[in-house]
Structure formats: C-alpha cells, structure tokens
Amino acid sequence: MPAPDPAEDLALLVEAARAAGELASQYAGPTPVLHEKPGGQGPVTEADLAVDRLLHQRLTEARPEYGWLSEETLDGPGRLARRRVFIVDPIDGTRAFADGLDSWAHSLAIVEAGAVIAAVIYLPLKSKIYAASLGGGATLNGAPIHPTAQAAAEGARVLAARPVMETMHWRGEVPAFERHHRPSLAWRLSLVAEGAFDAMLTLRPSWEWDIAAGALILAEAGARVTDRQGKPLKFNNPHPQVNGVLAAGPALHRVLLRALRQPEDAPRLV
Numbered sequence: 001m002p003a004p005d006p007a008e009d010l011a012l013l014v015e016a017a018r019a020a021g022e023l024a025s026q027y028a029g030p031t032p033v034l035h036e037k038p039g040g041q042g043p044v045t046e047a048d049l050a051v052d053r054l055l056h057q058r059l060t061e062a063r064p065e066y067g068w069l070s071e072e073t074l075d076g077p078g079r080l081a082r083r084r085v086f087i088v089d090p091i092d093g094t095r096a097f098a099d100g101l102d103s104w105a106h107s108l109a110i111v112e113a114g115a116v117i118a119a120v121i122y123l124p125l126k127s128k129i130y131a132a133s134l135g136g137g138a139t140l141n142g143a144p145i146h147p148t149a150q151a152a153a154e155g156a157r158v159l160a161a162r163p164v165m166e167t168m169h170w171r172g173e174v175p176a177f178e179r180h181h182r183p184s185l186a187w188r189l190s191l192v193a194e195g196a197f198d199a200m201l202t203l204r205p206s207w208e209w210d211i212a213a214g215a216l217i218l219a220e221a222g223a224r225v226t227d228r229q230g231k232p233l234k235f236n237n238p239h240p241q242v243n244g245v246l247a248a249g250p251a252l253h254r255v256l257l258r259a260l261r262q263p264e265d266a267p268r269l270v
Contacts, residue, residue, distance in 0.1 A: 003084065004063075006110075006133035009118040013108045014131060016058045020051045020106045021124030024091060043094045048072050051090035051106070059086050059108075066110070069240055071209045077238070084112045085236045089209040092121075093184035102126055107186040109212035114234040119213035121186045130190040130217050138220035140194050147223040150198040151251035153177050153259060159188040159200040169203055171261050189214025192247050193221040199248035199256060203228050208240040214247075224253040229262055 004012075027047035052072035060068060063086075067079030070088040079085050086108070091097050093104035102125035110118040117134040130145070132138040138145050150156050153175035160179050167174055180197060182188050189211060192200045212235050218225040227233060228244030235242075246256060 003112075006117040007136060009063075009084075009110045010120070010131060010133040010136070012059065012062055013110065013118055013120040014129065016055055017106045017108055017120045017122040017129065019058060020055055020090065021122055023047075023054055024051050024097070024104075024106070025124050027097075043098065044072065045091075045094060045098055047097065048091045048094055052088070055086075055088055055090060055106075055108070059088075067236070069209065069236065071207065075240065079236060080238060084110055084117075087111055087116075087208050087212040087235060087240075089186065089207075092186040092210060096183040101183070103183050103187060105184045105186045105190075107209065107213045109216065109235075111212060111235045114236060116212050116216035116235060119216040121190050121213050121217060123184075123187060128190075130193065130213075132217040132220040134216065134220070136220065138193055138217045140190075145194040145221050147192055147218070147221055147249040148195045148198050149249055149251070151249075151255065153252070153255050156198040156248075156252060158256075159191065159197050161202065161204075164201055164203055169261055170259055172259070175256070175259050185210040186214050189218055189225070189245070189247055193218045193223055199246070199252055201228075201244075201246050201256065203244045205241045205243060206245050208235050208237070208242065211242065211245055215245075218247050222249070223247055224250045226253070226257075228260065230257045 024047050067082030067085035089107040092107045097104040106122045108120045109116050119132050121130040130140050156177040158177045188200045191197045215225050215233050225247040227242050
C-alpha cells in the first residue's frame with residue numbers, strides 16, 4: 001500500500017494540532033505545576049504529558065506504520081527503522097505556558113529519509129496555525145507566507161538569545177543587527193517564515209522536536225534554513241539533535257553565515 005502523500009499527512013497534523021490546542025488550553029494559565037526534568041533537559045508540566053498522550057494516540061492510530069519521536073516520550077531505536085516518523089513537541093515554550101503567557105506552540109512534523117514532508121506549528125491562544133507540505137508552499141491561517149528580502153546584517157531584526165551576541169561567535173565585530181527574542185523556538189522559526197522578523201539564529205545544539213516543523217515551513221516559504229555551519233538539516237538522527245540553526249532569506253543567510261566564526265577559524269595551538 002503506498003504511503004499517503006504529504007498533503008494527506010498535513011491534513012492529519014492540522015487536525016491533531018487543533019485537538020492538542022483544545023486540550024492544552026484547558027490547562028493554560030499560571031496554574032500548571034512546573035517540574036524540571038533530570039539532566040538539565042528543561043521543564044515539564046502535566047499539560048505537556050497530557051498533550052503528548054493525545055497526540056501519540058491520534059497520530060499513531062492513524063498511521064501505525066510511522067515511527068515516533070517526542071520530547072515527552074522515552075526514545076528508542078525503533079524509529080530509526082521506520083520509513084516515516086512523527087517528530088513532535090507537545091508544548092514548545094513550556095515556561096511561557098506555565099507563566100500564563102500565550103507565546104507557546106504545538107510543533108508537529110513528519111519526516112521521511114531525514115527530510116520533513118509535512119509540518120504544523122499551532123499557537124492556540126494567538127489563533128495562528130502555520131502549515132507546510134513538501135512542494136506545497138507554506139501558509140499562516142491558510143494564506144501564503146514568505147520571508148523578508150533583507151540582505152544586510154545591519155538593521156536586520158534577528159531572533160536570538162543573548163549569548164549569540166558574544167564576540168567569540170563572530171569572525172569580526174558582532175554584526176549590527178537588532179536582537180529580539182521569543183520563548184518558543186518553533187514560533188521563532190515561523191516568524192521568520194512569515195516575514196515578521198528577518199532571521200533566527202541559535203548556536204546551541206537544537207533538539208529535533210523544536211525545529212523539524214519550522215524547518216519545512218521556512219523552506220517552503222522560500223527561506224534558507226541550515227545548521228550553524230551552513231549544512232543541511234537532517235532529522236530522525238540516532239541522537240535527535242542538530243548543530244544549531246540559522247534561518248533567513250537567502251541573501252541575509254549568506255551574510256550571517258560568512259560572519260559567523262566556524263570551527264576552522266579557531267586559533268591553532270603551536
């Protein structure tokens with residue numbers, strides 16, 4: 001039996017994301033109990049776990065042949081042998097969620113042979129649903145989206161954490177861009193895809209569930225998205241992390257990539 005096409009998989013993700021939003025919204029507000037996961041893996045609430053259970057049930061019942069990778073599910077090697085894999089962050093921006101803010105998202109993706117073929121990022125309290133399927137373009141609430149044409153680092157509006165501004169990360173002076181921040185990494189990627197910001201940069205190893213959906217939405221919108229060294233992003237890795245993320249329109253991506261210090265630029269001991 002042939003696998004569903006990406007558009008069919010996208011429809012499944014949209015339906016599941018909306019159901020997740022309904023469930024999570026019942027917990028929303030400054031009431032969920034926040035726990036820190038062991039090993040510095042970040043926070044979790046009862047809402048994260050409830051949404052994870054709902055998504056796992058809905059998605060794997062609909063596509064039992066697909067593998068599963070989620071921030072809130074114990075990982076195992078079984079997914080590596082599957083042709084297609086769900087990659088899910090039940091709630092991206094858990095601290096914001098627990099603080100009663102509206103800047104959290106559900107991030108859902110389907111990966112085949114290391115590439116994302118369908119993706120949804122849904123912010124229920126902002127009524128924003130970003131979606132993309134391979135070859136089908138990217139949308140926000142059904143309308144096509146595209147990145148900005150910004151080509152210069154100077155004056156660009158870049159979503160990045162404060163440590164990105166340290167001089168050690170740049171070949172010369174830190175580019176004179178405007179630094180902004182949002183708590184959800186998935187939403188940051190989406191904001192660049194829709195042209196609300198010019199670029200997004202994180203230099204830390206990034207979990208696949210945070211970025212898989214955003215990577216396709218960016219690419220289908222017409223942006224360029226790579227790791228911090230300019231290498232293509234590949235998903236469903238044995239260890240599900242990639243080497244940072246750089247996302248922007250093609251011209252600005254080239255400028256920022258050239259400005260970033262890379263391992264080969266490090267001083268050599270003699």
